[in-house]
Amino acid sequence: MSQPQMSERPKPFVFPEYCKGCGRCISVCAKNCISFGTEINPQTGLIPIVLDLEACNGCGLCITACPEPYGLQPQLPEVDYELIDPATLFGPRQSAATPAETTPDELIDLPATAPLVIKGNYAAAIGALLAGCRHVYGYPITPSTEGAEFMAKYLPQLDGVFLQAVSEVATVNIMYGCGGAGLPCLTFTSSPGFSLMLEGISYMIGSEVPGVFLDIMRGGPGLGNIAPEQSDIKLACRGLGHGNTHAIVLAPSTPQEMLDLTMLAFQLTFKYRNPVVILGDGYLGQMTGRVTLPNKMIRPGLPDWAVWGDAGHRRNLICSIYLSEPELEEHNKRLIAKYAAMSASEQRADLFHCADADTLIVACTTPAQMAKGAVQQLRQKGVKVGLFRPVTLWPFPIQHLLPLLKRVERIVVVEASDGQLEDELRLALSNAGIFKPPLIENIRHYGGVLPGQTEIVNRILATQEVAS
Amino acid sequence: MTTTVFYDRFERHAQGQGIKGHSTHYCPGCGHGLAHKYLAEAIDELGIQDRVVAVSPVGCSVFLYYYMDVGNTQAAHGRAPVVAIGHKTANPDSIVISYQGDGDLASIGLAEIVSTAQLGIPISVIFINNAVYGMTGGQMAPTTLMGMKTATSPAGRTPLMGQPLRMAEMIAGLQGPVYVERVALYDAKQRTRAKRAIRKALECQVENKGFSFVEVLAECPTHLRLDPVATEKWVAEQMTQIFPLGLMKDVTKDASFPALPRPSFSEERLLEVVGASMEEVSRFATSFPSHLAKGDVALKLAGAGGDGAQTAAMLITNAAINEGFDSTHIPSYGPESRGGTSYADVHVAEREVLSPAAPNPHLLVAFNAPSLAKFGPAVQPGGVVVYDSSTIHSVPELPAGVTAHGVPFTQIAADLGRTLVKNVVALGALQEATQLFPKETFLYAIRNALKEKCAMIPLNEEAFAWGARAVRGN
Structure with a gap:
C-alpha cells in the first residue's frame, strides 16, 4: 500500500x-x-x-x-x-459475502463386496472412512493402537491426514480445531488417554464442536494393565470434564458393530454438534470377525457454523465463553435441552430372548457376548432368561427396558467394572419413576478378567435354585 | 494506517453497547492493543481477511475474538497451537494465527508450542511476553525476571522459582520453524519493527514457507505497578537485558512446506484401501461341521510367541467366513505372550458366534508342552487335540473321549527348509484329524493370504499336505 x-x-x-x-x-x-x-x-x-x-x-x-x-x-x-x-469511518467492509449455507453430506453408492475378516479396531477405522472422516489425530496407547496404525498407513492413500500428536491433551485440542472447522475427525484412545482428553471434551461440548472418541477401555486405575475392563463407563456417562456435560455413548459388542456404530457416531456428532464417545474394550478391539460393508459411503459437506477460513464462514466463532451469568445460564439451558432431545430420540438397545424372560441379564461390549452365549445355553435348559444389551449407555435405553419389567423378576448385571453399568441402570430406573425395581444382582470382574459364559450360566442356575 | 479487519462495532464486547463497542478491554498502556492493531493491519495489507482463522488463547487476550473480523476460535489454556493445527489441516487454504501470552505459551502450553513449532506446519504464532500473568491478577510467569515481585513471588523471583524462559531462542533452536524474531513496542523504531515482523510471520504462511514465531515484549503497567511511560522504559531497560531483541532465525529464502493433503472420496480407492473385494468367493463346504459340535465349534490354538498360532487362527477364521459361516478370533495378550504361552480363541458358528471366548474348546492345537498341559484338560469330551510331537514328548491326561494326534510340526517344517511353516503343517493335521472344513477351503484361505507373496504358496501347500499325511499315517 x-x-x-x-x-x-x-x-x-x-x-x-x-x-x-x-x-x-x-x-x-x-x-x-x-x-x-x-x-x-x-x-x-x-x-x-x-x-x-x-x-x-x-x-x-x-x-x-x-x-x-x-x-x-x-x-x-x-x-x-x-x-x-x-x-x-472506514468505508465498506472488505468482504460483502453472504453467510455460507450448509453444504449437505453426499451419499455415494458402494457396490456389493465380500465380507471383510478384520479386527474390531480396524472395523471402527473403516467405519470412520466410510462416514467421510479423513482427519484422524492420536497418541499411541495400547490396546487401541491398531486404529491409529491403520489410519497412518491408509489415510495418506486417501489424501487424508493422520497426525500423531504430542499427547492426548494435544490430540483433543487438534480435534477441537478440525471439528470447529466443520470436518469429521476421530481419535483412537484407551482409558488413561481418555482421562487426559476430558478437559478438551468439555470445551468441545461447551463450544458445540463435533468429534468422535473411540475409547478401547483397559484395566485401571492408574496404569493398571492393558487387558479389557469396562471402567470408563462412569467417565463417559457422568464425567466428561467439568461443567454440565453429556455426550451420546455407544457400546459396540462385535467387529461389525464397531463399524456400524462408528458410522452412526459421525451422523450423531454432527446432528447434535456434540462429541460422541464409543466405548469398546481391549477384547473387542483385538477380536477378528466378519464385517460386511454398507451399500453407501459419505462425502461430508460443510456446516454453515464452521470456522472454515473463507468469506462465507468469516463471521463464525467457536467459543465456550459466556461472561454474563444469565447468558451462561441460557447457554446451559440450550445444551440441556439438547441432551433431553438426545435422550428422547437416541436410546438404542439390543434385546435377545427378552420377550418372555423372567430373568434379564444386562451387559454391554464383550461381556454382553459372553452373556449372549450364556442365554443360549440356559434357554436350551428351559430357563426363561434374556439379554438386555444397551447399545447407547448414555442415554440409557430405559424406553426399551420399561415394557419388559412387567414380567421380569430378576436382573443380573454382568460387567467388568465396579458397578458402573449397574449405576446407569439404577439411575435410569429411578429417573423413570421405578422406585421398586426387580431384584438386581451382579457379576463383576476387574483388572482385565472378564465374566465368562460358564460363570454366568452357573450363577443364573444357582439363583433359580434359590428362587424355587 | 486504518484497517477494516477490526469489527466496525465490537458486538461481542458487552453487546457492543456504549464505549465498549469501540474500545478494547485492555488497560491503558497495555501492549496487546498494539499487537492486535499491527496484526489487523498486516491482514489488511496482505488481503487475507476472509481466509484468516484467529485462535484466541486464555489470558488477557482471551477476547481477541471481540475485535478481529475474521474466523475466530477460542482455545483452552495453552492449546492454541494445536487447535491451529486442527484448522490448518482441515483447510490448508486458511491462514491460521495462534495468538498467545506468556503463561499460555511458555508454561501450560509448552508441549504444544514446542511440538507444533518442530512440526513446522505453516501457522503464525504471535507470542506476547509481558513477564507476568495479567488475567489472573499479576502472578509470576515463566518469563518473570529474577528478583521481580509478583503476587506469587512476593519477595521477588528467586532461583528456587526457576529462571526466566527464553522462548524465541528455544523455538529458533528447533529445525521446524522458518522464521523467529523477538520485537518490542516501547518506541517508534521498535513498533515499526514489530509491525514488520508480524507481517512477515503472516507472509511465511501465505507463501506456505512454514511455521513462524514472533515474540513481542509488551508492557503490563497494571501489574508492574508503573505508569505506562515508565513501563515502556522498564521493558527497554530491564526486559531486553534478559530477552534480547532481534532476528533469531530466518530460513525463509528457499523454504517451502510440503502441500497439505486434500481428501479423496473416491469409492474405488476406498474399497481398495480397506481390502474389499467384489470377486465371487469360492466355497467348498457342503454343510456346517456338525459332527464336531452343534452350531458352534470352539477352537484353541496355543504355543509360544513365533509358533504362528495367531496366523493359523486367522486362516481358520478367514476360511470359515469364506464358507459363509460366522467366525471370530481373539488373540491373547499380556505377559503370557512374551516368551510364554500365546494362544488364540476361535469360534466357527453356523449362524452367529455368541461368546467369542473358548475356555473349553472342542478342538485344540498345541505347539508346545506348557500349552498342552494348560489347555488339554479343558478340551470338551469328544474333542480333538493336535499337538507338535517334535516338542511334546509326554501327553497329559486328557478328558474322556478326547482324541489326540501327535504330529511333528516343527520337524516336518524343518525338513521342508522353513520352520516358520509349522503352523501350516498344524493346519493340515487339523484338517485331516477333524474334517472341520474340506482341504480346499484351507488351501484357498492360505493362497488368499499369500496373494502378495506368491512364491511362498507351493511351500505352504506342501507343508499342509505333509501335516495331513502325518495324521493319516498315525
Whole structure:
C-alpha cells in the first residue's frame, strides 16, 4: 500500500472516550503537539491526552503508537469528526459475502463386496472412512493402537491426514480445531488417554464442536494393565470434564458393530454438534470377525457454523465463553435441552430372548457376548432368561427396558467394572419413576478378567435354585 | 494506517453497547492493543481477511475474538497451537494465527508450542511476553525476571522459582520453524519493527514457507505497578537485558512446506484401501461341521510367541467366513505372550458366534508342552487335540473321549527348509484329524493370504499336505 505524501498526511484526532491516556503517542511526537490531559472523562473515568495540532506535520507516528483500534485516527479533511459514528469511518467492509449455507453430506453408492475378516479396531477405522472422516489425530496407547496404525498407513492413500500428536491433551485440542472447522475427525484412545482428553471434551461440548472418541477401555486405575475392563463407563456417562456435560455413548459388542456404530457416531456428532464417545474394550478391539460393508459411503459437506477460513464462514466463532451469568445460564439451558432431545430420540438397545424372560441379564461390549452365549445355553435348559444389551449407555435405553419389567423378576448385571453399568441402570430406573425395581444382582470382574459364559450360566442356575 | 479487519462495532464486547463497542478491554498502556492493531493491519495489507482463522488463547487476550473480523476460535489454556493445527489441516487454504501470552505459551502450553513449532506446519504464532500473568491478577510467569515481585513471588523471583524462559531462542533452536524474531513496542523504531515482523510471520504462511514465531515484549503497567511511560522504559531497560531483541532465525529464502493433503472420496480407492473385494468367493463346504459340535465349534490354538498360532487362527477364521459361516478370533495378550504361552480363541458358528471366548474348546492345537498341559484338560469330551510331537514328548491326561494326534510340526517344517511353516503343517493335521472344513477351503484361505507373496504358496501347500499325511499315517 503506497504511503501518502508528506503534504497529504492527515493530522490525528481522537474521541476522548476511546483514549485511555497511556501516553504512547506523546513521546513519539517530535513537535510536542500531544500532552497528558488533566480532565477526567466522565464516561470512562480516565484522563485522555490533549492534542494541540498547530505544529503538527502529519507524520502519523502517534497513530501508529496508539494501541486502541478506535483511538487516534487520521483526520479526514471534510469530515466533521465530532459528530460521526466511528463505525462509518472506514468505508465498506472488505468482504460483502453472504453467510455460507450448509453444504449437505453426499451419499455415494458402494457396490456389493465380500465380507471383510478384520479386527474390531480396524472395523471402527473403516467405519470412520466410510462416514467421510479423513482427519484422524492420536497418541499411541495400547490396546487401541491398531486404529491409529491403520489410519497412518491408509489415510495418506486417501489424501487424508493422520497426525500423531504430542499427547492426548494435544490430540483433543487438534480435534477441537478440525471439528470447529466443520470436518469429521476421530481419535483412537484407551482409558488413561481418555482421562487426559476430558478437559478438551468439555470445551468441545461447551463450544458445540463435533468429534468422535473411540475409547478401547483397559484395566485401571492408574496404569493398571492393558487387558479389557469396562471402567470408563462412569467417565463417559457422568464425567466428561467439568461443567454440565453429556455426550451420546455407544457400546459396540462385535467387529461389525464397531463399524456400524462408528458410522452412526459421525451422523450423531454432527446432528447434535456434540462429541460422541464409543466405548469398546481391549477384547473387542483385538477380536477378528466378519464385517460386511454398507451399500453407501459419505462425502461430508460443510456446516454453515464452521470456522472454515473463507468469506462465507468469516463471521463464525467457536467459543465456550459466556461472561454474563444469565447468558451462561441460557447457554446451559440450550445444551440441556439438547441432551433431553438426545435422550428422547437416541436410546438404542439390543434385546435377545427378552420377550418372555423372567430373568434379564444386562451387559454391554464383550461381556454382553459372553452373556449372549450364556442365554443360549440356559434357554436350551428351559430357563426363561434374556439379554438386555444397551447399545447407547448414555442415554440409557430405559424406553426399551420399561415394557419388559412387567414380567421380569430378576436382573443380573454382568460387567467388568465396579458397578458402573449397574449405576446407569439404577439411575435410569429411578429417573423413570421405578422406585421398586426387580431384584438386581451382579457379576463383576476387574483388572482385565472378564465374566465368562460358564460363570454366568452357573450363577443364573444357582439363583433359580434359590428362587424355587 | 486504518484497517477494516477490526469489527466496525465490537458486538461481542458487552453487546457492543456504549464505549465498549469501540474500545478494547485492555488497560491503558497495555501492549496487546498494539499487537492486535499491527496484526489487523498486516491482514489488511496482505488481503487475507476472509481466509484468516484467529485462535484466541486464555489470558488477557482471551477476547481477541471481540475485535478481529475474521474466523475466530477460542482455545483452552495453552492449546492454541494445536487447535491451529486442527484448522490448518482441515483447510490448508486458511491462514491460521495462534495468538498467545506468556503463561499460555511458555508454561501450560509448552508441549504444544514446542511440538507444533518442530512440526513446522505453516501457522503464525504471535507470542506476547509481558513477564507476568495479567488475567489472573499479576502472578509470576515463566518469563518473570529474577528478583521481580509478583503476587506469587512476593519477595521477588528467586532461583528456587526457576529462571526466566527464553522462548524465541528455544523455538529458533528447533529445525521446524522458518522464521523467529523477538520485537518490542516501547518506541517508534521498535513498533515499526514489530509491525514488520508480524507481517512477515503472516507472509511465511501465505507463501506456505512454514511455521513462524514472533515474540513481542509488551508492557503490563497494571501489574508492574508503573505508569505506562515508565513501563515502556522498564521493558527497554530491564526486559531486553534478559530477552534480547532481534532476528533469531530466518530460513525463509528457499523454504517451502510440503502441500497439505486434500481428501479423496473416491469409492474405488476406498474399497481398495480397506481390502474389499467384489470377486465371487469360492466355497467348498457342503454343510456346517456338525459332527464336531452343534452350531458352534470352539477352537484353541496355543504355543509360544513365533509358533504362528495367531496366523493359523486367522486362516481358520478367514476360511470359515469364506464358507459363509460366522467366525471370530481373539488373540491373547499380556505377559503370557512374551516368551510364554500365546494362544488364540476361535469360534466357527453356523449362524452367529455368541461368546467369542473358548475356555473349553472342542478342538485344540498345541505347539508346545506348557500349552498342552494348560489347555488339554479343558478340551470338551469328544474333542480333538493336535499337538507338535517334535516338542511334546509326554501327553497329559486328557478328558474322556478326547482324541489326540501327535504330529511333528516343527520337524516336518524343518525338513521342508522353513520352520516358520509349522503352523501350516498344524493346519493340515487339523484338517485331516477333524474334517472341520474340506482341504480346499484351507488351501484357498492360505493362497488368499499369500496373494502378495506368491512364491511362498507351493511351500505352504506342501507343508499342509505333509501335516495331513502325518495324521493319516498315525
